[in-house]
Amino acid sequence: MDGVTGSTVLALIGVLLGTTGTLVGQHLATRVEVRRDRQQRADAERTERKEAIAGFLAAAQRVELVLDRRELGLPAPEDPEDEKLHDLWLAKKAVELSCSHEAAQAAHDYTKALHAQMRDATATGGPPIKRERRHAFMEAARDELGSGRPRIQR
Numbered sequence: 001m002d003g004v005t006g007s008t009v010l011a012l013i014g015v016l017l018g019t020t021g022t023l024v025g026q027h028l029a030t031r032v033e034v035r036r037d038r039q040q041r042a043d044a045e046r047t048e049r050k051e052a053i054a055g056f057l058a059a060a061q062r063v064e065l066v067l068d069r070r071e072l073g074l075p076a077p078e079d080p081e082d083e084k085l086h087d088l089w090l091a092k093k094a095v096e097l098s099c100s101h102e103a104a105q106a107a108h109d110y111t112k113a114l115h116a117q118m119r120d121a122t123a124t125g126g127p128p129i130k131r132e133r134r135h136a137f138m139e140a141a142r143d144e145l146g147s148g149r150p151r152i153q154r
Contacts, residue, residue, distance in 0.1 A: 045098075046145065052094040053141045056107055059084070059091035060134070063114045067130075085115055099144050106140035109133050 062084050069076060092111045096104040110133040117130055139151055 048098050049103075049144055052091075052098045053103070053144065056088075056091040056095050057141075059088040060110065060114060063088050063118060064130075067114070067117055071127075081118060085118060088114060100140075103137070103140040103144040106133070106137040110137040 062079075066076060066081055066084060088111055092107045095107040099107075110130075113130050113133040117127075135152075142149065142152075
């Protein structure tokens with residue numbers, strides 16, 4: 001091999017190695033970016049679910065406060081009960097839109113129990129049904145948020 005051919009071959013090998021290194025680097029960078037993007041999306045979805053669950057629980061708590069005050073014979077709060085029920089049903093819809101079927105069904109069942117008790121406490125079986133529905137929703141919400149913790153014994 002003469003000097004020109006040898007230097008040409010070495011230059012081509014250098015170009016080949018450089019190109020290969022660049023392609024491998026781009027591939028690895030793309031994989032990292034895809035993984036990061038996937039994680040960011042998962043985090044955003046979890047935050048959305050958490051906000052929907054927290055909003056639902058806040059609305060449910062306001063209805064439970066009315067029911068507790070009624071049970072204790074205390075005067076009702078100044079806010080109309082219909083508005084509290086409306087807020088509860090609206091918050092339940094946010095759970096339905098952003099959470100799994102199990103969490104949405106548990107929210108629906110809990111909302112129905114609270115609504116029925118708010119309208120007529122004798123028709124629903126009262127607080128035991130409400131507690132069961134609340135417990136079922138809380139466990140579904142914990143599963144939804146991936147707590148990975150054992151179930152809470154009630």
